[in-house]
Amino acid sequence: QVRMVESGGGLVQAGGSLRLSCAASGLTFSAYNMGWFRQAPGKERDFVAAISRSHGVTYYADSMKGRFTISRDNAKNTVYLQMSSLQPGDTAVYYCAASLATTLSSYSTMYNYWGQGTQVTVSS
Numbered sequence: 001q002v003r004m005v006e007s008g009g010g011l012v013q014a015g016g017s018l019r020l021s022c023a024a025s026g027l028t029f030s031a032y033n034m035g036w037f038r039q040a041p042g043k044e045r046d047f048v049a050a051i052s053r054s055h056g057v058t059y060y061a062d063s064m065k066g067r068f069t070i071s072r073d074n075a076k077n078t079v080y081l082q083m084s085s086l087q088p089g090d091t092a093v094y095y096c097a098a099s100l101a102t103t104l105s106s107y108s109t110m111y112n113y114w115g116q117g118t119q120v121t122v123s124s
Contacts, residue, residue: 001026002024002025002026002027002098002113003024003025003026004022004023004024004025004096004097004098004113004114004115004116005022005023005024005115005116006020006021006022006094006095006096006115006116006117006118007020007021007022007023007118008020008021008118009094009118009119009120010119010120010121011121011122011123012086012120012121012122012123013122013123014086014087014088014122014123014124015085015086015087016086016122017082017083017084017085017086018083018086018120019080019081019082019083020036020080020081020083020094020096020118020120021078021079021080022034022036022078022079022080022081022096022115023076023077023078024077024078024079024096024098024113025077027098027113029074029077029098030053030054030074031053031100032053032098032099032100032112032113033050033051033052033053033098033099033100033101033103033104033105034050034051034053034070034072034079034096034097034098034099035047035048035049035050035051035096035097035098035099035104035105035106035111036048036049036050036068036070036079036081036094036095036096036097037094037095037097037108038090038092038093038094038095038120039092039093039095039117040091040092040093043092045095045108046061046092047061047106047107047108048060048061048064048068048070048081048094049061049064049068049069049070049081050070050099050104050105050106051070051071051072051079051104052104054074056071056072057104058070058104059104059106061106067083067084067085067086068081068082068083068084069081069082070082079096081094081096083120086120086122087122088122088123088124089122090120090122091120091121091122092119092120093117093118093119093120094117094118094119094120095114095115095116095117096114096115097111097112097113097114097115098111098112098113098114099111099112100112
C-alpha cells in the first residue's frame with residue numbers, strides 16, 4: 001500500500017520560510033519523479049515544482065523560480081520543498097505526488113500517487 005505523508009506546514013509571516021517534507025512508503029521511491037502542487041481555497045490545484053527520479057533534474061512553475069527549491073533523498077524516500085520569501089498568495093494546501101511518467105510534468109493527471117496535503121498559511 002502506497003503512503004505519502006507531508007509535513008512541515010504551518011503559519012508563517014510574510015517574508016518567512018518553510019521547509020516541507022514528504023515521506024513515501026510502499027513504492028520504489030527512486031523509480032518515481034516527484035512533484036509538489038498546491039491548492040488555495042476555491043481554486044484549482046496548481047503545479048509548484050518537480051524533480052526527476054535520478055540526477056536531480058528540476059522543473060518549476062514560473063512564479064516559484066528563485067523562491068522555492070525542490071530536492072529529494074532517495075535513501076530516505078523523502079522529497080522536500082524549501083520555500084522562502086513567502087507571501088500571503090502562497091497560502092494553500094501543499095501536496096506531494098509521485099509520477100511514473102518518463103518526463104517531468106506539471107499536469108496533475110500524470111501523477112499516480114498523492115499525499116493528503118499540509119496547510120501553509122502566510123500572514124501579512
